[in-house]
Amino acid sequence: MSNVAITASTIPKASGWKLFLKTVIARAYPRIIGQQREKSWMFFDIFLPILSIAAYVFVYRAIGAPEEYIGFVVLGGAMTAFWLNVLWSMSSQLYWEKEQGNLALYIMAPNSMMAILLGMALGGMVATLLRALVILFIGGWIFQVQFMVADFWTLILVFFLTMTALYGLGMMSASLFLLLSREAWHLANLAQEPIYLISGFYFPVKNLGFWIALSASLIPLTLGLDAMRQLVFPSAAQFGFLNLHLEIIGLGILCVLFLIGARYLLHYMEKLAIQEGRLTESRR
Amino acid sequence: MQTRKTDSLSVLWRSFRLATWLGWQIESNWADPFLFAVYSLIKPLSSAAILVIMYSVITQADFESPIFPYIYLGNAFYMYVGHVMTGISWAVIDDREHYKTMKYIYTAPVHFPSYLLGRGVARFIIASISVLVTITFGVLFLKISIDPSQVNWGFFLLTLLTGVAMLALMGLTLAGVMLLLVHHMFGVGEAVAGALYLFSGAIFPLEVLPAYLRPIGFLMPITYWLELLRRLLVGKVASSFPTLQSFSNLQLYLILVTLTLLFAMLSFFVFRLCEKRAKELGLIDTVTNY
Known part of the structure; x- marks a missing residue:
C-alpha cells in the first residue's frame, strides 16, 4: 500500500451534520478570504455604488427634496450590494460553476448541495456586509446623513430576518439557474433596475x-429596507409602507417560505437537470 | 501600392461588417424575439421609472417644470453611453474570458480596432430602440413636449451620430485598458459610465455639483452632447439652466466635435500602446475565470 493510501485511510471521514458543517465552512471560506487577497474590490465594489448613490442624491437636491430622502438613497444604495451579491454570486453562481466545470464535481462529491449553497450564502453575506457598511459610512459622511437608531435590537432583528429571507431566495433561485445556460447572465442582468424600482x-x-408594494414584498429587501428606514430615520414612519411589526412578521414568513422552498426546489431541479443532461452542458 | 491600400481598407471593412453581424447574434439569439424585445425594453424603462417616481414624489408630479425634461431626456440619451462605450470595451471580456476566442481573432486576418467597433453596432441598435421607446413614453404619458415641426432633424441627427462616434472612441480607449487588466476588469466600464453619469450633468444641472467638481463636467464631451440633444428636442426648456446658457447651439457642436477629435487621437494612441504592452506581457489571451 502506498503512503498516500495509508494517509488517506487514516483521515477520519466526516459524515452527517459534521460533513454538512465542513462543507458550509469550505464553501464560505473562499468568499471571505478571497476579498483579503484581491484588494481591488474596495475600489469597484465601493466606488461604483457610491457613484450611483451620489447621482440620485444630486437629483434629489436638484428638485429640492427634504434631507431625509438623501438618507433613504444612501441606505438603499448600501443595500444594493446585497441584492447584487444574491443575483451574481448566489442565483447565477451554479451557472458559473457549470461553465467552469465545477458543478459536476459538486454533484459527485458526497456532500449536500444545500450545504454548498448555505456556505456560498454565509460567505457572501459576511463579505457583502463589510462592503455595505463601508458604503453606508462613506455615503453618510459625504452627504452628511443623520442616522438616529430608534431601537438597536429591533434593527438587528430586521436585518437578520431580511438577510435570511434574501439569501433563502438566492438559494431557491440558484436551483432554477441549474437549468439555464447563457440566458442566465441576461436574466440576472435583467433583475437589477426593475428590482431597484x-x-x-x-x-x-x-x-x-x-x-x-405588496407584490414587491415577495422580495425580502422591500420590507426589510422599509423597516430599516423606519428604524434609522425618525421621520420615516410617515413614509413607511406597513406598520413595523407587520413588516417583521412578513419577513419571518418569507424566511420560512424561501428556506423550505430552496430545499425542495434544489432537490427537484437537481433531479430534472440530471434527467435532461443539463449539468455539464455548455452553450455559450 | 494602390492594391495594398485597397486590401487594407477591405480588411477594415470586412472586420467591421462581420463583427457587427457577430455582435448582433451574441446580443440577440439567446432568446426568442419577443423575450429579447421585452428584455431590451424593461431595463431602460425601469431606470427611467426610478427617476420619474423620485421626481413625482417630491414635486407632486409637476411634469411641466423645465427640470423634468432635463432629467428625463438626459437619462434617455445616456443609455447610449452604457451601451456603446461599455459595450465595445465589454467585447474584450467576452472574447477573452467567456468565449476564449481572443487568440483566434488575433491570429486571423482581422483589424482588431475595427472588429471592436463593429461589436458595438449591435449595442447601438439596441440602445437606439430603448431611447426611442423611452422618449415616446415620455411624450405620450409624461408631458414631455417635443414639437416635431420645431426640431431641426438634420442637426439633431448629426449631433447624435457625432456623439455616438465619440462614445465608440471612448469605448476603444477602455477596451485598450481592459487588455491590460486581469482582475476586476468587469467593473471598469461600469465605473467609467457611472462617473460620467455623475459628472456630465446627465440627470441634474452641473450647478448642483459642488464647485470643485464642476470642472470635470466641463472637460467631458458628453456634457455638451447631452445639452445639445436636449436643446434640439425641447428648445428653450432645456437651455433655461445656467450651466451652458452662454453657448449657442453651433458653439456647443463645435466644442463637441473638437473634443471628439481629441478623443479620437487619444483613443488610437492609448489602444495601440495598451495592445503593445498586453502582447509584451502575454495578456492577450489570459483567462482568469475570475
Missing part, C-alpha cells in the same frame, strides 16, 4: 401604491 431602493416603496 419595485423594491423602492431610492424612494419609499409606499409611493408605488399598496398592491404594487
